[in-house]
Amino acid sequence: MLDKLSLVVTAPEIVLLVMACVIALVDLGVKSRLRGLTYWLTLGTLAVVAFAAADMAMDGRTFYAFGRMVVSDPMGNWLKCFAAIAMMITLVYGRPYAADREMLRGGEMFTLALFALLGMFVMISASNFLVIYLGLELMTLSSYALVALRRDNEVATEAAMKYFVLGAMASGFLLYGMSMLYGATGSLDIDEVFAAIGSGRINHQVLVFGLVFIVAGLGFKLGAAPFHMWIPDVYHGAPTAITLMIGSAPELAAFAIAIRLLVEGMIPLAIDWQQMLMVLSVASLLVGNLAAIAQSNLKRMLAYSTIAQMGFVVLGLSAGVVNGTTANAQFAYSASMFYIVTYVLTTLGAFGIILLLAREGFESDEIADLAGLNQRSPLYAGIMAVCMFSLAGVPPLVGFYAKLLVLQALVASGQALYIGLAIFAVIASLIGAFYYLRVVKVMYFDSPITATTVSAPADVRAVLSLNGALVLILGILPGGLMALCAEAVVRTLAT
Incomplete structure (x- = not known):
């Protein structure tokens, strides 16, 4: 039933859908190489959507719409806000790169980015x-x-x-997996599935x-081993701008559906899915960190780094x-x-x-390309x-506190198994520090390949500086972001 509440709850999605269609039409008349009008319209749309999502998140209330098929809660709205901001930053970084490689001959990149964000x-x-x-x-x-946007590039087409x-x-x-749960519980609504499982009258x-199938699908979307x-x-084959697009905001959406399906829908089965997540986290930390050491390509190294980082996220969900x-x-899920x-x-x-350096006419995706x-x-x-020190978990950067929160959640359980997992995660992080520090060593101690200075458009330079500063x-x-995540999770779980 379409009512006023449903329209208000889904306002960010409606704006995204309408503007994606409008931008696709407006772009037909844009002739500039950098698609200036399309670019600024897209950024404006994303800014409005991010603001709307943040405003709804700060309201702190939970609403259901469209017959309880859609929910608006603080955790979801904050994740939407962060996803929209991540997509904005991605497009700022990626536009010069895409223009140099004739990926902006049409406005498909911006329209597809909006549709991906809508998804x-x-x-x-x-x-x-x-x-x-x-x-x-x-x-x-x-x-x-998006991955296949460079149609004349064999590597990108193969990756797609x-x-x-x-x-x-x-x-x-x-x-x-969803069909099996529907068959067992007789419902597609997450809250009804939760109630049916909690009743204990369903075949375990x-x-x-x-x-098992749902965890496998989630493992793939998160990028956890062995579905990695x-x-x-x-990551290696896609154009670098698109690699960033599929490696940033979608992770937030994958985390959201993990919470929706496993926590909100199937927390009575936690003893089963937590064991599976523990296996995924251990495999991810091992495979990601050990394989990354052997990489000479920076994008592949960061791909294996992603697998290892997702090991920590999954570890938090398992506790x-x-x-x-x-x-x-609340401690474990807010830490994740x-x-x-x-x-x-x-x-x-x-x-x-990487995108900034790639503008010099080559991809700049080898670690050696950062020399000097x-x-x-x-x-x-x-x-x-x-960024490298943060990913490695070196204090006082934000990556250190992210790892510390997950480890605290594991230790707070008081269980020997979780404490053992925390120790394993620390050892895996120490192994992982090697390949992050190698990048820093190459930048600061190796001789430069070229003497040319690195230049960037004003918008890229400003956003990149802000990104590093944050x-x-x-x-x-x-403390502020920790409190925001904790409050969002507490309010969401309370409903």
């Missing part, structure tokens, strides 16, 4: 299995097209094919069978229910939310530097160093 918003707001799947398909189909095939398989896993084996095989090839009680839930938000912020900065960057541009070398400032003063 993420639908995923984040979904309170129904089919709505989650619709959002997922809208996001992934847009992402496949791999992404499409493996993505379709993962979507099938998720859909099959059928539920767990469906749950698409990440290195797609919410201890001995049948949810006392630790803080981790994923700060990870996206740091990734934006790291890929922003400090001598050519101390500012950009400093930003990259801050990684440092949120590390020194993390």
